Structure formats: structure tokens, C-alpha cells
Amino acid sequence: MKWDISQMSEWTYKDFPPAAVIPEAGNSHYYITGGWRSERPVRSDEKCTQCLLCWIVCPDTSVMVADEKVVDFDLDHCKGCGICAQVCPVDAIDMVPEGCDLPGVK
Amino acid sequence: MPEHKTLAATGNSVVAEAMRQCKPDVVAAYPITPQTTIVEEFAAFVAKGKTHCEYVTVESEHSAMSACIGASAAGARVMTATASQGLALMWEELYIASGMRLPIVMANANRALSAPINIHCDHSDIMGARDAGWVTLFAETAQEAYDNTIMSVRIAEHPDVLLPVMSCLDGFITTHSIDRVSVMDDESIAGFVGDYEPQNALLDTDNPVAHGNFSGLGGPYFEFKKQQREAIENSRAVIKSVGEEYSALSGRPFDVIETWGMEDAEVAVVVIGSTAGNARTVARHLRADGKKVGVVKVRVWRPFPYAEIAAALKGLKAVAVLDRSESFGAEGGPLFLEVRSALYDLAERVPVVNYIYGLGGSDVKLELIEQVFTDLADIAAGAAAPAGLVYLGAREEA
Numbered sequence: 091m092k093w094d095i096s097q098m099s100e101w102t103y104k105d106f107p108p109a110a111v112i113p114e115a116g117n118s119h120y121y122i123t124g125g126w127r128s129e130r131p132v133r134s135d136e137k138c139t140q141c142l143l144c145w146i147v148c149p150d151t152s153v154m155v156a157d158e159k160v161v162d163f164d165l166d167h168c169k170g171c172g173i174c175a176q177v178c179p180v181d182a183i184d185m186v187p188e189g190c191d192l193p194g195v196k
Numbered sequence: 197m198p199e200h201k202t203l204a205a206t207g208n209s210v211v212a213e214a215m216r217q218c219k220p221d222v223v224a225a226y227p228i229t230p231q232t233t234i235v236e237e238f239a240a241f242v243a244k245g246k247t248h249c250e251y252v253t254v255e256s257e258h259s260a261m262s263a264c265i266g267a268s269a270a271g272a273r274v275m276t277a278t279a280s281q282g283l284a285l286m287w288e289e290l291y292i293a294s295g296m297r298l299p300i301v302m303a304n305a306n307r308a309l310s311a312p313i314n315i316h317c318d319h320s321d322i323m324g325a326r327d328a329g330w331v332t333l334f335a336e337t338a339q340e341a342y343d344n345t346i347m348s349v350r351i352a353e354h355p356d357v358l359l360p361v362m363s364c365l366d367g368f369i370t371t372h373s374i375d376r377v378s379v380m381d382d383e384s385i386a387g388f389v390g391d392y393e394p395q396n397a398l399l400d401t402d403n404p405v406a407h408g409n410f411s412g413l414g415g416p417y418f419e420f421k422k423q424q425r426e427a428i429e430n431s432r433a434v435i436k437s438v439g440e441e442y443s444a445l446s447g448r449p450f451d452v453i454e455t456w457g458m459e460d461a462e463v464a465v466v467v468i469g470s471t472a473g474n475a476r477t478v479a480r481h482l483r484a485d486g487k488k489v490g491v492v493k494v495r496v497w498r499p500f501p502y503a504e505i506a507a508a509l510k511g512l513k514a515v516a517v518l519d520r521s522e523s524f525g526a527e528g529g530p531l532f533l534e535v536r537s538a539l540y541d542l543a544e545r546v547p548v549v550n551y552i553y554g555l556g557g558s559d560v561k562l563e564l565i566e567q568v569f570t571d572l573a574d575i576a577a578g579a580a581a582p583a584g585l586v587y588l589g590a591r592e593e594a
């Protein structure tokens with residue numbers, strides 16, 4: 091990333107860009123929010139029909155798709171809201187209780 | 197050199213004229229007495245093509261300041277005006293504008309706050325917003341309202357400051373009375389204020405930025421507030437240098453406080469806004485009788501000129517602070533609290549007394565100011581100061 095915030099915890103008031111402006115676009119990607127989750131979605135490849143409804147409804151764009159197929163969940167950002175599991179027409183997604191075992195999650 | 201033209205005009209009219217000359221890109225405003233004629237006259241300039249400006253008619257002052265914040269973050273030069281309940285309705289946006297470091301310039305036509313409903317002058321509106329982080333200037337006259345408006349743009353947009361500026365004038369007394377005002381030509385004002393070069397403009401798509409971000413628990417909110425403190429402290433030097441430059445252009449003096457008779461005064465009155473004129477008139481009469489009296493007018497309210505106040509009042513035998521607003525339950529009005537605090541570090545104690553006056557436009561008769569000077573003379577001669585604050589001119593029980 092262009093804006094190096096690796097030492098931010100050491101910054102004084104003089105180091106922050108004035109007015110809490112973030113001088114780089116699209117950097118919410120670097121903000122790991124998956125730790126807010128208490129349940130994680132787990133998808134069964136066998137049951138899944140690849141209708142992509144979960145991909146459409148996920149409010150956190152955390153259903154990862156490759157070649158028009160659901161491949162995984164972005165657990166760095168998935169909040170565990172369970173909407174994907176709710177809408178899945180074939181009940182291919184289970185919500186399972188989350189431990190705090192993810193690396194890099196604050 | 198600028199061309200000067202003398203007009204017979206109201207304070208509001210010359211504020212609208214100054215706004216036109218400062219060429220704001222966006223004005224978002226909602227009319228409210230006694231500010232209405234500012235935005236009305238400015239709207240007429242836009243309608244007649246006398247200025248190129250996006251004029252946003254909003255449904256409330258809350259929306260007016262919100263639109264100003266959005267436009268300023270987008271990179272526009274933004275101005276507006278309000279008063280009283282309107283300023284109160286802008287409350288949360290005032291803090292957002294200063295916290296986002298947006299150089300918005302706003303005129304405030306000082307008016308009382310309800311209840312009871314009252315449309316006349318006092319300083320309750322701006323004093324309620326005194327901690328909102330805006331640089332705040334006060335005008336005594338229509339002339340000062342014109343001058344302050346123009347200087348405000350330069351102060352707000354200075355890279356060391358980048359804070360919103362409020363330019364206050366007394367409702368009706370200054371906003372609506374016809375006064376003699378000298379205005380300058382458009383080109384000179386345009387040259388003085390210059391073009392606005394925004395930092396971090398949202399419309400600069402080559403350098404995308406995010407404004408109004410979250411800084412919660414564990415985040416640097418505290419550091420951003422320290423930045424704001426530094427910015428308003430920086431404004432002290434900027435106000436002085438902009439004032440000097442403007443004085444050279446206009447031929448009119450400017451300082452953060454204005455003193456009258458303070459060279460050898462033994463007692464003095466400290467005052468803000470239009471009442472300074474009444475105080476000087478009374479002081480002039482008393483001087484003719486050989487009384488050593490002075491008047492200190494505060495023209496910049498935020499940042500408060502405590503060093504200048506202390507220097508002006510040092511060694512006096514008695515000082516009276518006139519407050520045109522209440523701070524219910526505090527030891528005195530807002531100006532009193534500042535002035536007495538400014539004097540605390542002096543080696544020799546200066547007795548300071550507080551008068552609340554003119555609330556809701558109640559008449560500031562010369563006799564009342566004379567009464568204040570008489571009290572001061574008594575205190576200087578050794579009489580006890582009135583205990584607590586005095587409601588100047590309030591009806592007393594028989």
C-alpha cells in the first residue's frame with residue numbers, strides 16, 4: 091500500500107494526516123474485521139448447486155467466487171451474519187460457532 | 197491601490213457584498229431573523245448573475261451546515277450565514293466542520309435563544325458554540341462586519357489553520373441599522389483573498405481520499421483533537437498577519453483587541469460587539485470630567501487574546517466585564533470567565549466585576565454604562581465590589 095501505517099501505534103499528533111483524512115483509496119481491505127464474527131459459514135461443495143445467491147446477498151462481499159463458482163469465504167472480512175446460510179435454497183451453508191483462532195484478527 | 201467607495205448600508209447588506217467579493221463556490225443557507233437579509237441579498241447576486249456560485253436552498257440550518265461541510269470537503273470555497281436558533285440547530289455540524297478542518301466562513305447575526313421567544317440581540321447563540329472549534333471574530337459596526345468577513349476567508353484557508361471561521365455581528369443593532377461603510381473594489385478584494393487551493397479535495401479524483409472517518413476506542417481521536425488545538429493556536433499569528441495586510445489595504449486599523457484610553461486608565465470596561473461604541477461614548481464624557489477611564493473591546497473571541505487582555509488591564513484599580521449572555525450557574529458570563537482567568541497570572545491582583553446586560557435586546561442605555569463606571573470608581577476608591585454578578589438595569593424590588 092502507498093500509505094505506510096505499520097508504525098501508526100507510535101505516531102504522535104504530528105504524524106497523522108490532518109482531520110482524520112485517509113489519503114489512500116480502497117484501503118478498508120487492510121482492515122481485518124473478521125474478528126467481530128461469532129459464527130463462521132461452512133459450505134458443503136456436495137450440496138451446493140452454484141446458484142450464486144449467497145454471493146449476491148453477502149453484505150460484506152465475503153463470498154469468494156472464481157470462474158463463476160463459489161470457492162471460499164473471505165474470513166478476514168466475513169462478519170458471520172448468516173444471511174448466506176439463510177438464503178441458500180439447498181441448505182448448503184452451516185453456521186458453526188467461532189473460536190478466536192484466526193491469525194492476524196484483532 | 198484599491199478604490200474605496202462610501203455607502204450608507206446595513207451590516208447585513210455589506211456582509212452580503214463582502215461574500216460576493218470573496219467569490220464562494222458554494223453557499224448553502226436557510227433564512228432566519230436577523231440574518232435573513234444576508235442570504236436574501238446574496239441570493240439576489242446569484243440570480244442576477246453577479247457572482248458564479250452554487251446557491252443551495254436547504255430545508256433547515258442543520259442541512260445548511262451539512263451541505264456546507266460536504267461542499268467544503270469536495271474542495272469548494274464555502275460560505276453561509278445564520279443566527280440564534282439556526283446556529284443552535286447547526287450544533288453537531290459545527291463540531292464536524294472544525295473536526296474535519298474545513299475552512300467554511302459563516303456570518304452569525306447574534307440573537308437571543310428561546311424561551312421565551314425573542315428575536316433581538318444578545319450573544320447567547322455564539323457563546324453556546326464557543327467550544328465548537330471555530331475561530332470567532334466580532335464586529336462592533338457594519339464596517340467591521342464587512343472587514344471581518346473578508347479577513348475570515350484568508351484566516352480560514354491558511355494552511356497553518358484550516359479551520360472554520362465565524363464572523364459575528366449584533367442582531368438588528370448592526371445587522372439592520374444603516375451605517376456609513378467604506379467598501380473596496382472587487383478586484384482588490386479578489387486579489388486579497390486569492391484563489392482557494394483545497395487540500396484533500398474529494399473531487400480531486402487523481403488523489404482519492406476518504407473524509408469523516410471513524411477513530412474510535414484505541415484510535416487516535418485524542419491526537420486529532422491535539423491537532424485542532426495546534427491549528428487554533430496557529431491562528432493567532434495568522435490573524436495578526438492577515439489583519440496587518442488587510443489594514444494596509446483598507447487603511448483601517450485591526451487588532452485582536454481594541455483599546456481606548458488605556459494608556460493611563462485607572463479603571464476600564466471590557467466589552468464585545470456593538471456596545472463598545474456606547475462604552476466609548478460614556479468614557480469620552482467621563483474623560484472630559486478628568487476621570488481616567490478606558491474601554492477594551494474584544495474583536496477576536498476565539499482564540500481568546502488572553503495575553504493582550506492581561507497586558508491591557510495590568511495594574512488597573514478595577515475592571516468591569518460586560519457580558520451579553522448568561523452562563524447559568526457559572527461564576528459569571530463567558531467573557532468574565534475568560535478575562536478573569538487571563539488576569540490570574542499577573543503578580544498584582546486586579547479586581548474584576550461582572551455585569552450581565554442587554555439580554556434579548558434589552559436597551560443598553562448610556563446611564564447603565566455610566567453606572568458601571570461609577571461602581572468602578574467606588575471600587576477603585578476602596579468600596580466593596582458587588583457580590584456576584586449584576587443584572588445591569590434589571591428591575592429591582594422596592
Ligand code: SF4
Pocket residue numbers: 131147148149150151152153163167168169170171172173174175
Ligand atoms: S456470514 Fe454474512 S458476511 Fe459471512 S459470508 Fe455469509 S453473508 Fe457474507
Ligand code: SF4
Pocket residue numbers: 133137138139140141142143144145160174177178179180181182183
Ligand atoms: S446459495 Fe447455496 S447453493 Fe447457491 S451458491 Fe451459495 S452455497 Fe451454493
